[in-house]
Amino acid sequence: MAASITAVRQLTPPPSHKPAPDDLALAGTLLVEAALSAATCRDATAARDLADHAARLAGTHDTHPDRDSGDIAFGSTVVDLARALIAASFGDNHQAITIHQYATSSDAWGRLPAEHRAAHLIDITRAYLDLGNPRTAGQALVTADRIAPAETRIRPTARTALTAVLRTGTTTADVTRLATTIGLTRP
Incomplete structure (x- = not known):
């Protein structure tokens, strides 16, 4: 600062x-x-x-x-x-x-820039999760992955957010696919 x-x-x-x-x-x-x-x-x-x-x-x-x-x-x-x-x-x-x-x-x-948009979507997932909206949090991660896959697949924050979404048990097929792609779940 x-x-x-x-x-x-x-x-x-x-x-x-x-x-x-x-x-x-x-x-x-x-x-x-x-x-x-x-x-x-x-x-x-x-x-x-x-x-x-x-x-x-x-x-x-x-x-x-x-x-x-x-x-x-x-x-x-x-x-x-x-x-x-x-x-x-x-x-x-x-x-x-x-x-x-x-x-x-x-x-x-x-x-x-794609990386900026993806990074923001990853970062905003915490707010969705804190509001009890894991479905939208998961969709933000899927969208971030479509925009800039490296941001979602490499950033520890994305993995943490995706793990939190998975723990809610209310995941869509897209979110499950993303989790499998980055190695958080088995196919």
Whole structure:
């Protein structure tokens, strides 16, 4: 968190200068990472403040006239996805799912890198599980596997989430197939 904030200070130009879109994207990405780190450290105020700062940069970045239209690694949707994970980390799973559903219904969601989308789906499964919705948690994992199989098959978080879904005993054929594919169950 401290390293990200320090780097953002170096990238942020004085108010009198118009920042370049790449600088906005980099600073915003660092702020998102710092906000997620603050949530991991259980600092709700810092997580919220950093996400708010990232959102302001995303608003500027999204509408910047010099922005490359193919530049989708940072923007409002990325900040919303981070806000969903932050809400989940503080146990506000209803809010997390609401934000997640909003962000994933945007056009920008489909333009994010496949690995980013899959990683988010894996991470949001905890909120679904905590709300007692293992079916949707399992479907999120199956969707993540379709988007970027390596994310689902290699990440320990995905294996843990899939194991939790399997333990509920309410799995679909797709979830069972995924579990077999990654070696959590026998064929």
